Amino acid sequence: xxxxxxxxxxxxxxxxxxxxxxxxxxxxxxxxxxxxxxxxxxxxxxxxxxxxxxxxxxxxxxxxxxxxxxxxxxxxxxxxxxxxxxxxxxxxxxxxxxxxxxxxxxx
Amino acid sequence: xxxxxxxxxxxxxxxxxxxxxxxxxxxxxxxxxxxxxxxxxxxxxxxxxxxxxxxxxxxxxxxxxxxxxxxxxxxxxxxxxxxxxxxxxxxxxxxxxxxxxxxxxxxxxxxxxxxxx
Numbered sequence: 001x002x003x004x005x006x007x008x009x010x011x012x013x014x015x016x017x018x019x020x021x022x023x024x025x026x027x028x029x030x031x032x033x034x035x036x037x038x039x040x041x042x043x044x045x046x047x048x049x050x051x052x053x054x055x056x057x058x059x060x061x062x063x064x065x066x067x068x069x070x071x072x073x074x075x076x077x078x079x080x081x082x083x084x085x086x087x088x089x090x091x092x093x094x095x096x097x098x099x100x101x102x103x104x105x106x107x
Numbered sequence: 108x109x110x111x112x113x114x115x116x117x118x119x120x121x122x123x124x125x126x127x128x129x130x131x132x133x134x135x136x137x138x139x140x141x142x143x144x145x146x147x148x149x150x151x152x153x154x155x156x157x158x159x160x161x162x163x164x165x166x167x168x169x170x171x172x173x174x175x176x177x178x179x180x181x182x183x184x185x186x187x188x189x190x191x192x193x194x195x196x197x198x199x200x201x202x203x204x205x206x207x208x209x210x211x212x213x214x215x216x217x218x219x220x221x222x223x224x
Binding site: 001032034036038043044045046049050053055087089091092094095096097098099100101 | 142151152153154157166167168169202207208209210211212213214215216217
């Protein structure tokens with residue numbers, strides 16, 4: 001199985017900060033990587049697919065990059081509604097696997 | 108508007124069975140592959156199972172292989188997950204999820220399955 005390692009596991013940041021979350025795959029996954037946001041008590045929401053494509057309706061402050069084994073989710077200017085958990089997920093091979101998550105907290 | 112509504116979650120004893128259902132609307136269900144993803148209380152996300160649009164191909168996480176069966180009824184726009192030989196560690200919110208470009212673009216609200224004696 002492909003292991004997805006996210007870092008950091010948590011980050012404290014202020015409104016307006018630039019936040020970067022990384023995800024590393026244990027083997028190459030081309031660009032078959034997605035990013036999700038999850039708020040407490042809610043289902044996850046797709047932010048980025050195919051490593052860098054912004055899902056419809058998602059604010060442009062979210063961006064994704066990378067291919068192969070190393071990927072990044074960037075929030076260019078953190079907004080109050082962005083405090084949540086974020087997960088990466090690979091879809092290159094079954095079983096699809098998720099990173100362990102990154103919690104973005106208020107500093 | 109895409110809607111996915113799960114049902115069937117319940118409290119069941121170890122070794123028991125549950126059948127989850129997902130009613131889909133707002134899109135042409137028969138055109139899309141579908142998945143189940145679960146989340147144990149306070150934990151991360153775990154992909155569980157996949158079925159292609161015509162039920163020709165399925166896939167399972169190793170943790171559920173041989174115990175869970177995914178199926179669908181395109182005429183009823185419904186997805187199912189039959190869960191047998193349940194274990195305490197299967198306790199989770201189970202999400203029905205639509206496939207899109209090697210990602211999961213629409214999620215249901217989830218249904219809680221609790222395995223406990």
